Amino acid sequence: MSQLEVQHVSQTLGGVNIIEDICITVQAGSIACLLGPSGCGKTTLFHIIAGLATPYQGTIVLDGKEITGTPGKLAYMLQKDLLLAHKTILANVALPLLLRGVPKCEAYEHARSLFGVFGLEGTDQRWPSELSGGMRQRVALLRSYLFNNDFMLLDEPFSALDAFTKADMHRWFLQVAEELGTTALVVTHDIDEAVLLSDRMYVMRGAPQRGIPTCIAGEVEIAHPRSDRKDFGLSEDFILAKRSVMELLRADQDDAR
Ligand SMILES: Nc1ncnc2c1ncn2[C@@H]1O[C@H](COP(=O)(O)OP(=O)(O)OP(=O)(O)O)[C@@H](O)[C@H]1O
Ligand SMILES: [Mg+2]
Known part of the structure; x- marks a missing residue:
């Protein structure tokens, strides 16, 4: 903290x-x-x-x-959620970990373990355009959280x-x-x-x-x-x-x- x-x-x-x-x-x-x-x-x-x-x-x-x-x-969550449209929700969320050099398997596993807390169960293989506004905000919040908690x-x-x-x-x-x-x-x-x-x-x-x-x-x-x-x-x-x-x-x- x-x-x-x-x-x-x-x-x-x-x-x-x-x-x-x-x-x-x-x-x-x-x-x-x-x-x-x-x-x-x-x-x-x-x-x-x-x-x-x-x-x-x-x-x-x-x-x-x-x-x-x-x-x-x-961690800085910009005014617009800026999710990458061509990446799955899981890939969007895991991005900060991958940028930090965490191996892909580990990054995906860690990101996936927080999907429940952020109310995103079952969305890992979906695309940003398939989610509601509230869900997209939670994806962006989870991504910010993984950048720096x-x-x-x-x-x-x-x-x-x-x-x-x-x-x-x-x-x-x-x-x-x-x-x-x-x-x-x-x-x-x-x-x-x-x-x-x-x-x-x-x-x-x-x-x-x-x-x-x-x-x-x-x-x-x-x-x-x-x-x-x-x-x-x-x-x-x-x-x-x-x-x-x-x-x-x-x-x-x-x-x-
Ligand atoms: N590069 C720049 N050059 C000159 N003025 C700028 C520049 N960037 C922002 N401003 C001005 O700075 C002021 C503050 O902008 P800012 O985006 O920080 O406001 P904000 O409080 O976040 O507004 P909002 O609630 O609409 O997001 C505005 O008047 C804007 O026009
Ligand atoms: Mg502003």
Whole structure:
């Protein structure tokens, strides 16, 4: 399990200040959500954390070691699932192991052993086009998990799903995260999703396209244990947390006027 620290990260793209002085800590074994409106710079920040881009300023620290600009240290599930259409589900899932040099038989066996946990029984020889949206997301999550099971960066993992599938996926994700002891940072613009999944939420504020670089407006802790979130969505704790987030977002709108 890994602890991630994003320290004073700023980024400029094409002469525009996108994000400014972003600080985030994700404790080992916890789930944090990064919540912000479309275009505020969430994916930009994820590219930096994943080491795919170097920030203009700031550092990324994993377990006390600086990893700024170093790819391959964290699992990164991109905003689109990007499954390879011409490969079977098993081959898609096992890809990170094969890239790491694990022999094919061993890689397939290890990947197959997790199909049950990820709700993918019986799909190993199917093609991505034959699966539902929710199943494809689970395939992508399993592939990210096999890439690195210490820390997962998930960019809007459930945003393309309908409300029913999404609710199922939330329940499933909480259960699997608990079972596997996952540490994750999840990007979303769905407030309910963030409150439901997080131990801590970071709310982003800004509109870089309008010349307002994005910063962290505030953070909200969710004290309600993650192992007991079955009816959490109907509880007072949930409403209180949601209200705190909305107040941070509202302050953002007031500032913009
Ligand atoms: N290479 C680039 N050059 C200039 N501007 C860029 C570049 N890449 C992204 N941007 C701008 O940076 C801002 C943040 O983009 P980003 O994709 O990080 O947003 P996001 O919060 O992930 O949005 P969404 O929720 O829609 O995925 C946008 O205004 C975008 O137009
Ligand atoms: Mg994005």
